Amino acid sequence: MFFVPSHSGPERHVPLTVISMTTSASVPTEPEDATARPGTVTDRLVEANERYAAAFTDPGMDARPVLRVAVVACMDARLDLHDALGLELGDCHTIRNAGGVVTDDVIRSLTISQRALGTRSVVLIHHTGCGLESLTEEFRHDLEMEVGQRPAWAVEAFRDVEQDVRQSMQRVRTSPFLLHSDDVRGFVFDVKTGLLSEIDPT
Numbered sequence: 115m116f117f118v119p120s121h122s123g124p125e126r127h128v129p130l131t132v133i134s135m136t137t138s139a140s141v142p143t144e145p146e147d148a149t150a151r152p153g154t155v156t157d158r159l160v161e162a163n164e165r166y167a168a169a170f171t172d173p174g175m176d177a178r179p180v181l182r183v184a185v186v187a188c189m190d191a192r193l194d195l196h197d198a199l200g201l202e203l204g205d206c207h208t209i210r211n212a213g214g215v216v217t218d219d220v221i222r223s224l225t226i227s228q229r230a231l232g233t234r235s236v237v238l239i240h241h242t243g244c245g246l247e248s249l250t251e252e253f254r255h256d257l258e259m260e261v262g263q264r265p266a267w268a269v270e271a272f273r274d275v276e277q278d279v280r281q282s283m284q285r286v287r288t289s290p291f292l293l294h295s296d297d298v299r300g301f302v303f304d305v306k307t308g309l310l311s312e313i314d315p316t
């Protein structure tokens with residue numbers, strides 16, 4: 115993604131072409147670069163998994179989520195869904211993408227979640243400072259100019275996060291494929307305070 119996360123200071127949304135032209139003089143001071151340690155990032159993840167598996171015991175869980183809930187959220191790195199919602203392993207289905215957008219593929223996952231794995235409730239979570247607020251559908255045009263091919267997918271950029279939650283709830287509620295659309299609630303997660311604000315669907 116072309117979003118530059120802000121560890122300090124205001125959001126910076128810099129197109130890739132601009133990043134490559136950025137001079138060192140304009141780069142803000144960042145904490146120690148975690149990617150600068152030896153080995154690739156993926157190597158470190160695999161090592162962490164070895165430690166995880168060494169202490170792992172099969173919890174003997176069913177694949178059906180205990181709380182019968184599916185959470186659709188933005189992939190934003192600052193949003194720890196399990197901690198933020200008090201969820202534990204096995205509690206929920208987690209469906210994440212850029213923006214927490216209710217795409218056809220999210221509907222596919224929700225349909226399987228409800229019809230094959232027994233979930234009944236849907237929780238949608240967008241958040242403050244989302245990268246999609248700084249993009250427009252021009253992104254697709256720019257991609258086409260760069261690579262010679264326009265993506266088939268919509269960017270799903272938005273201007274008003276609350277309105278985007280509302281229209282996302284609407285997409286879930288009106289899907290003909292879902293069994294349960296009576297308990298669909300939408301929220302905005304504040305990345306500065308950790309608090310959720312519920313969005314009135316109307």
Ligand SMILES: [Zn+2]
Binds near residue numbers: 190212214241244246
């Ligand atoms: Zn986001």
